[in-house]
Amino acid sequence: MVKELIALDTPALVLDRRKLESNARRMIERAHGLGVRLRPHLKTLKSIDAARIAVDPQHGGIAAATLNEAEYFARAGFEDIQYAVCIVPQKLKRVARIHAQASRFSAFLDSVETATAVARFAQQHAVPLRIWIEIDSGEHRTGAEPDGAELLAIAGALTAPVVLEGVATHAGHSYAARSVEEMTAIAEQERRAVVHAAERLRAAGFPIEGVSAGSTPTATFLRSAEGLTELRAGVYLAGDLFQAALGTISRDDTAVSVLATVISHQRARGQIVVDAGSLALSNDRSTARIPGRDCGYGLVVDIDGNASFGELLVDGVHQEHGEIRGVEDALFDALPIGSKVRILPNHACMTAARYDRYAVVAEGRAVIGDWPRTNGWD
Amino acid sequence: MVKELIALDTPALVLDRRKLESNARRMIERAHGLGVRLRPHLKTLKSIDAARIAVDPQHGGIAAATLNEAEYFARAGFEDIQYAVCIVPQKLKRVARIHAQASRFSAFLDSVETATAVARFAQQHAVPLRIWIEIDSGEHRTGAEPDGAELLAIAGALTAPVVLEGVATHAGHSYAARSVEEMTAIAEQERRAVVHAAERLRAAGFPIEGVSAGSTPTATFLRSAEGLTELRAGVYLAGDLFQAALGTISRDDTAVSVLATVISHQRARGQIVVDAGSLALSNDRSTARIPGRDCGYGLVVDIDGNASFGELLVDGVHQEHGEIRGVEDALFDALPIGSKVRILPNHACMTAARYDRYAVVAEGRAVIGDWPRTNGWD
Numbered sequence: 001m002v003k004e005l006i007a008l009d010t011p012a013l014v015l016d017r018r019k020l021e022s023n024a025r026r027m028i029e030r031a032h033g034l035g036v037r038l039r040p041h042l043k044t045l046k047s048i049d050a051a052r053i054a055v056d057p058q059h060g061g062i063a064a065a066t067l068n069e070a071e072y073f074a075r076a077g078f079e080d081i082q083y084a085v086c087i088v089p090q091k092l093k094r095v096a097r098i099h100a101q102a103s104r105f106s107a108f109l110d111s112v113e114t115a116t117a118v119a120r121f122a123q124q125h126a127v128p129l130r131i132w133i134e135i136d137s138g139e140h141r142t143g144a145e146p147d148g149a150e151l152l153a154i155a156g157a158l159t160a161p162v163v164l165e166g167v168a169t170h171a172g173h174s175y176a177a178r179s180v181e182e183m184t185a186i187a188e189q190e191r192r193a194v195v196h197a198a199e200r201l202r203a204a205g206f207p208i209e210g211v212s213a214g215s216t217p218t219a220t221f222l223r224s225a226e227g228l229t230e231l232r233a234g235v236y237l238a239g240d241l242f243q244a245a246l247g248t249i250s251r252d253d254t255a256v257s258v259l260a261t262v263i264s265h266q267r268a269r270g271q272i273v274v275d276a277g278s279l280a281l282s283n284d285r286s287t288a289r290i291p292g293r294d295c296g297y298g299l300v301v302d303i304d305g306n307a308s309f310g311e312l313l314v315d316g317v318h319q320e321h322g323e324i325r326g327v328e329d330a331l332f333d334a335l336p337i338g339s340k341v342r343i344l345p346n347h348a349c350m351t352a353a354r355y356d357r358y359a360v361v362a363e364g365r366a367v368i369g370d371w372p373r374t375n376g377w378d
Numbered sequence: 379m380v381k382e383l384i385a386l387d388t389p390a391l392v393l394d395r396r397k398l399e400s401n402a403r404r405m406i407e408r409a410h411g412l413g414v415r416l417r418p419h420l421k422t423l424k425s426i427d428a429a430r431i432a433v434d435p436q437h438g439g440i441a442a443a444t445l446n447e448a449e450y451f452a453r454a455g456f457e458d459i460q461y462a463v464c465i466v467p468q469k470l471k472r473v474a475r476i477h478a479q480a481s482r483f484s485a486f487l488d489s490v491e492t493a494t495a496v497a498r499f500a501q502q503h504a505v506p507l508r509i510w511i512e513i514d515s516g517e518h519r520t521g522a523e524p525d526g527a528e529l530l531a532i533a534g535a536l537t538a539p540v541v542l543e544g545v546a547t548h549a550g551h552s553y554a555a556r557s558v559e560e561m562t563a564i565a566e567q568e569r570r571a572v573v574h575a576a577e578r579l580r581a582a583g584f585p586i587e588g589v590s591a592g593s594t595p596t597a598t599f600l601r602s603a604e605g606l607t608e609l610r611a612g613v614y615l616a617g618d619l620f621q622a623a624l625g626t627i628s629r630d631d632t633a634v635s636v637l638a639t640v641i642s643h644q645r646a647r648g649q650i651v652v653d654a655g656s657l658a659l660s661n662d663r664s665t666a667r668i669p670g671r672d673c674g675y676g677l678v679v680d681i682d683g684n685a686s687f688g689e690l691l692v693d694g695v696h697q698e699h700g701e702i703r704g705v706e707d708a709l710f711d712a713l714p715i716g717s718k719v720r721i722l723p724n725h726a727c728m729t730a731a732r733y734d735r736y737a738v739v740a741e742g743r744a745v746i747g748d749w750p751r752t753n754g755w756d
Contacts, residue, residue, distance in 0.1 A: 085653065
């Protein structure tokens with residue numbers, strides 16, 4: 001018997017499988033068109049079922065943002081898992097356990113101190129840890145300077161049996177871009193920085209194979225991938241209102257939404273209240289940063305996922321309450337107490353992280369799957 | 379063998395048991411001093427161990443913000459659980475199952491439609507559901523007008539075997555207050571509204587016993603509880619930087635913090651990066667609303683919980699990275715890569731919700747307990 005969304009307890013996280021498939025396919029084709037392979041970042045969806053759809057058949061690798069995710073995907077049989085965050089010496093025992101399950105598991109680092117500790121650990125435990133040197137391509141979060149002296153010192157400290165996979169970067173500042181031109185320019189800056197680092201290392205005698213770069217905005221608007229071997233991106237799989245406002249993916253392609261129930265009518269104030277608040281939706285306000293594109297805490301669509309209510313927004317949140325304000329009288333009849341809506345999120349990574357599973361649909365309200373996802377750091 | 383915080387994987391959630399105990403005791407004494415009982419709201423801590431410390435021995439009841447929490451506490455033997463959110467007809471089967479385990483389980487509602495559906499369900503299934511009519515005391519979220527005609531109609535619709543527990547309100551707009559005087563005034567407004575609703579119902583012949591009100595700011599600064607039977611509050615148990623900025627609880631009494639590890643040094647930019655970002659800390663920016671009290675994404679304290687670094691803040695977050703900017707050179711030596719710090723949260727409810735457990739300490743770094751917590755809505 002097919003279950004229907006209408007029968008689910010709320011709030012619940014909904015994933016549209018067809019939209020996920022087309023989002024995944026589009027980015028794989030884009031990477032191949034640029035002559036590189038795609039490494040999907042699973043930090044947003046954190047789901048084995050989604051990862052199987054997202055992987056590039058010419059690559060097979062994925063990226064993860066936590067060691068917990070890496071363990072989760074390693075248990076499921078994924079071999080090439082890139083932990084795209086700087087490792088520290090205190091986490092190397094855990095890294096070695098993951099490496100024992102996923103032979104191509106790799107991690108980032110950006111300092112001589114850590115490189116030295118990794119080499120010592122790898123030698124003591126005879127484990128060929130795989131490392132990417134992280135490069136700062138302008139985001140100024142983590143990463144070595146592509147032009148700095150430390151880059152060569154880091155590579156020099158990564159002695160056998162450590163395997164230097166290559167250099168990697170993430171132009172996260174592309175999220176602050178406000179036009180295609182800006183995103184294209186940041187994509188080129190990202191590419192140049194990491195390719196330059198690879199060339200300097202090669203000139204110094206280090207054999208660099210992997211050159212990894214990407215974010216959803218830069219992977220979407222990159223014009224040339226010359227010198228790169230792979231693109232890395234993640235939120236394009238889900239889509240969200242912020243990415244739609246940036247122009248990287250359309251609202252109609254948003255694959256993730258929150259199913260919610262109307263719990264209160266405040267007709268005199270033109271307000272409908274749903275059971276999805278700051279925990280169910282997150283209190284991410286990314287869209288507020290883009291003039292004219294502020295979507296409050298999410299866009300209210302109907303249970304089938306269609307934008308039947310125009311620009312109806314969740315305007316305010318409390319922990320378990322979402323307030324939809326400025327509601328016209330007719331809508332109170334269309335959305336009685338107990339009726340269900342779906343809410344497109346501002347930032348899918350933040351919203352999805354509150355849930356342990358997806359109710360999977362395929363362009364409609366029939367639930368065709370129940371996919372677990374991992375969360376947390378344990 | 380006592381485990382130490384320094385041995386834990388990060389990010390991890392830390393709870394100081396002594397601070398929790400003193401926060402709990404202070405609010406119980408305050409309620410008793412006002413001649414009422416305290417119903418602690420467990421929406422922040424969501425922990426059975428914490429609830430046992432928090433309950434008022436003269437009351438025994440708690441409040442919950444999700445049906446999942448209610449189920450969790452019912453399984454642990456709590457009887458008097460108030461679901462302080464409007465129920466809807468679609469959730470009544472689940473409510474009845476909770477009621478079968480926790481005989482004094484109760485829920486809120488604020489409409490004649492829901493009251494009618496509840497009465498019909500209760501009669502059909504012969505289950506004496508317990509209901510509080512929610513009153514709007516100025517927050518304008520949910521709740522019936524204390525002066526409106528609908529209040530009496532709702533009570534009238536709650537026919538046997540439904541048990542009308544009483545009237546309840548939450549002056550959540552107290553979070554927007556910026557002085558003790560304002561919080562005191564809102565507390566009085568909250569009290570008057572719900573007491574007035576109780577009196578109107580009694581005058582109309584409905585026997586109203588319970589008169590429940592509260593939020594951490596109003597419960598802290600209420601001058602008279604005349605006409606109330608219980609105070610309800612939650613975040614005072616944890617404390618956080620926003621409550622400290624409001625003046626309801628001191629920073630030193632903050633019982634919840636996030637243990638994080640330094641993962642990158644960017645000396646040239648005066649920046650230290652930790653492995654606690656928007657998922658580990660939340661991206662709540664409540665303190666930014668209070669001029670001069672903006673604490674970024676959290677205050678960095680040492681592993682023992684002491685404010686050894688002055689006003690050192692997490693200034694920026696990415697999903698798994700927290701950026702501490704403007705770091706003086708000496709601090710790079712004090713906080714090498716791999717060292718651990720604790721971060722006090724802006725809003726404990728949002729931060730704690732990312733974790734399944736607490737590493738429990740007692741004013742120090744020795745881990746004396748491992749307490750589970752519940753999350754989500756399933």
